[in-house]
Amino acid sequence: MPLLKVDGITCGYGDAEILSNVSMEIGNAEIVSIIGPNGAGKSTLMKAVFGLLHPWRGTISFNGQDISRFEPYEIVRTGMCYVPQVDNVFTWLTVEENLEIGAYTLTGASLQERKDTVFELFPRLAERRRQRAGKMSGGERQMVAMGSALMLDPSLLLLDEPSAGLAPKMVEHIFDRIRTINRTGLAIMMVEQNAKQSLQMAHRGYVLASGENRVEGTGQELLNDPDVARLYLGG
Structure with a gap:
């Protein structure tokens, strides 16, 4: 059973639909990276997982419990924490x-x-x-x-753009700390614009585009995928 399971969620802000039928999973002690262009819905997905948005359709389960309608303070008590x-x-x-x-x-x-x-x-x-x-x-x-x-x-840590605005040397240090944290057995879901580096450290990854699942695989598979490289990794 996965630690976190997002099953076909659709959600957004007001009447604006941002995510459409998005699914993903995170296993115990996994690093899972969510990549994609600006406006793809990456941060919206993370907010939905943490209860800052509730899915219009679909479900979110954590440790086998449906948390789709939980508020953030309730989700923290289940063993999940979020760094905006x-x-x-x-x-x-x-x-x-x-x-x-x-x-x-x-x-x-x-x-x-x-x-x-x-x-x-x-x-x-x-x-x-x-x-x-x-x-x-x-x-x-x-x-x-x-x-x-x-x-x-917690058993799952959500990181939204942990390297944003940092100098290259500090980016390396933060990613090194993330690896160290993961080695303690903590699962990590990471949204990151620095796609190449995040996939290099991820066990698995998902590519979102226009609010939909486009590609998924191991971090190495996504790095080696020529379409992913051309469209989302800059080469």
């Missing part, structure tokens, strides 16, 4: 305070244990634990956002 592309940290709070907000249901030893785990994954955050997030670089803020999402020890 923008406005993903509390800029006026310190790194440590951001992490503690991410662990709003934890106290005492459990809270400290999760903070220690996050600081082990992101040593730079440990060094800057008392620094305000708003004074950090874009890449460091992305680490804070990811660390905060990991505080509740």
Whole structure:
């Protein structure tokens, strides 16, 4: 049974249909990359999975439970966390305070244990634990956002454009951290404009275009597909 199963969902905003009969799956401890041109519906798919939009048709199941009508706070309790592309940290709070907000249901030893785990994954955050997030670089803020999402020890992490706006060196560092997080057994669904790099690290991938499934396969299969390369990878 897949960890996450999106089965033929159609949804959008107001009367505007963005996704049409889209399906996908994520298995335990998989990295699955969603790629496609701007306006393809990638971020809309992620919002639907996290309950920020509800499908008009079709279903979304997580750990065998239908979560199609769940609200985000209910979905978090099932073991899924989401890192949006923008406005993903509390800029006026310190790194440590951001992490503690991410662990709003934890106290005492459990809270400290999760903070220690996050600081082990992101040593730079440990060094800057008392620094305000708003004074950090874009890449460091992305680490804070990811660390905060990991505080509740989810089984699925949703990442919306984790490399957006980052310098190339920091992009490499963020992707390296994503690989490290995945090696702990955490499944990751990633929407990413940096298609080549995301497919290189993905176990499987899906190509969306005009709100519909176009191609799916392993990351390597999509990288080697000449049509995918020509239309979506720039060569």
